[in-house]
Amino acid sequence: MGRIAIVGVGHSKFGKRSDASLRELAFEAYSSALDDAELESSAIDGSVVCSATHYDKQRSPAGVVSEYLGLSPKPTFNVEAACASSAVGLRIAWSLISSRLHEVIAVVGVQKMTELSSGEIQELMGRAGDVMWESPFGTSMPAYYAMYANAHMAKYGTTEEDMARVTVKNRKYGAKNPQAMFQKPISMEEVLSSRPVSKPLKLFDCCANADGAACLILTSSERAKKMTDRPVWVAGIGLASSPMSLAGRKGPLTSFEVTKNAARSAYEMARVKPADVDVAEVHDSFSITEILNYEDLGFARPGKGTKLLKTNETELGGKIPVNIDGGLISKGHPVGATGASQITSLVHQLRKEAGDMQVDGAKIGLAQNIGGIGMYSAVSILRA
Amino acid sequence: MGFEKFGRFGYVSQTKIAPLVSYLEKNQIMATKCKECGTLCFPPRADCPKCRGSNIAWVPIEGKGKLVTFTEVYFAPPAFQDSTPYLLGLAELQRGMRVFAPISNEVDRKDLKPGLELVLRPKQAGEGVFYQLESR
Structure with missing residues (x-):
């Protein structure tokens, strides 16, 4: 089986984009990915449009996105896996090209969230869990992650200060990312004194809803070698699922089995170990999630994720720099775009184009993207 | 229905x-x-x-169980905003069965931790009927 390459990436500004519609956001990312790949639309033979469609005013947005990008009548369809939609889109593109059904695929991750009223957003969040057995008690997205946080705190002595370190680190890097929603550092005191959302999580432990898009252009190794002298290779893709209901999950809820399973597949496929990873993008939907991710991805032993933060090992210059683009906590979380945004940042790192945020000698990058309340997790490993 | x-x-x-x-x-x-x-x-x-x-x-089934984890919700979906803050918990019952349920407001927040012994009891409130975790 031939290898699959990423030959172009594009990213819109994330944030409260009251100037732009869903299709226009998709165009920004798509057009900059074509420029990056030095291609025209005629070279693209299919699109995979990734969004959590329950947030979109437009039903089945692939239709209108493909039309606006000038890709009709080429095949298009939507991929939905909540917050992991575009990481799953990458998996679909890999399969479409590996099977030789297609040669050049555009994965377009996009979400328009801020034009929904806060009531509509809260109503949607309320149905993020199992609607038969859990939503009827008033669940929310933060509530689920807060339950993991309390379990981790009780078992390992993790503190609110430990969690705040994630936000402080990521916001420091977000301040240097012109595409981020929040481009301002934040202090430990500001995080710790922010209002409670679902205890122990506070406002600044949480990422924000945002509008935005990111686009990846993928092709076969034969085509990639003709197109570019700086391909980035998809070395491993892992995807797993977990029971959606919290009651269906086993163990003390101090880790996400779903991420461990996805990581195992991706590491095996790429033939790398956690210690081989030079730079990582992990799903920091909440500060606690980043700590659990360190452990689930094998960067730290169970319960020792907080130590990586205290010893600055996940900072630029550390053993395994994580979320050096600011993460979801700084960039905002336009749900369908986040997975492709993580991959875009890794591609810049592996092509040594990350400027002030460049990790020296980065050759292997890993992106991890959780869907919803942890029912999906995707791990993607890229090589320069 | x-x-x-x-x-x-x-x-x-x-x-x-x-x-x-x-x-x-x-x-x-x-x-x-x-x-x-x-x-x-x-x-x-x-x-x-x-x-x-x-x-x-x-x-x-018998309602005796032990708390696995919990949270206190401040930011709630629209239908629940009048009752914030409220407690939600996950508990393990007999034979490894687990239940996600509200925790009664009467449980002292200071006592909440994994392993706390609670009991699942039926509860009626307004038009709704459900179960909740209460002190033993």
Whole structure:
């Protein structure tokens, strides 16, 4: 089986984009990915449009996105896996090209969230869990992650200060990312004194809803070698699922089995170990999630994720720099775009184009993207 | 029909296991048991996850359990905003069965930690009927 390459990436500004519609956001990312790949639309033979469609005013947005990008009548369809939609889109593109059904695929991750009223957003969040057995008690997205946080705190002595370190680190890097929603550092005191959302999580432990898009252009190794002298290779893709209901999950809820399973597949496929990873993008939907991710991805032993933060090992210059683009906590979380945004940042790192945020000698990058309340997790490993 | 009464605010009305609601109204917490292989399920299931049998019996379960984890919700969906802050918990019952449920406001927040012994009891509030975790 031939290898699959990423030959172009594009990213819109994330944030409260009251100037732009869903299709226009998709165009920004798509057009900059074509420029990056030095291609025209005629070279693209299919699109995979990734969004959590329950947030979109437009039903089945692939239709209108493909039309606006000038890709009709080429095949298009939507991929939905909540917050992991575009990481799953990458998996679909890999399969479409590996099977030789297609040669050049555009994965377009996009979400328009801020034009929904806060009531509509809260109503949607309320149905993020199992609607038969859990939503009827008033669940929310933060509530689920807060339950993991309390379990981790009780078992390992993790503190609110430990969690705040994630936000402080990521916001420091977000301040240097012109595409981020929040481009301002934040202090430990500001995080710790922010209002409670679902205890122990506070406002600044949480990422924000945002509008935005990111686009990846993928092709076969034969085509990639003709197109570019700086391909980035998809070395491993892992995807797993977990029971959606919290009651269906086993163990003390101090880790996400779903991420461990996805990581195992991706590491095996790429033939790398956690210690081989030079730079990582992990799903920091909440500060606690980043700590659990360190452990689930094998960067730290169970319960020792907080130590990586205290010893600055996940900072630029550390053993395994994580979320050096600011993460979801700084960039905002336009749900369908986040997975492709993580991959875009890794591609810049592996092509040594990350400027002030460049990790020296980065050759292997890993992106991890959780869907919803942890029912999906995707791990993607890229090589320069 | 009928299942919309389950919980503080129901989203689903139609299911094969709607009888749970009438049992709760009679102050009983019931699980389903597969008549083919004996697998016990809580929350109830119309279809056995082990043998795919769809011939089930309702059986009472004991509510004693231990807290696995919990949270106190401040930012709530619209239907719940009048009752913030409120507690949610995950508890382990007999034979490894787990339940996601509200924790009674009467439980002292200072006592909340994994391992805390609680009991699941039926509860009626307004039009709704459900179960909640209470002090033993």
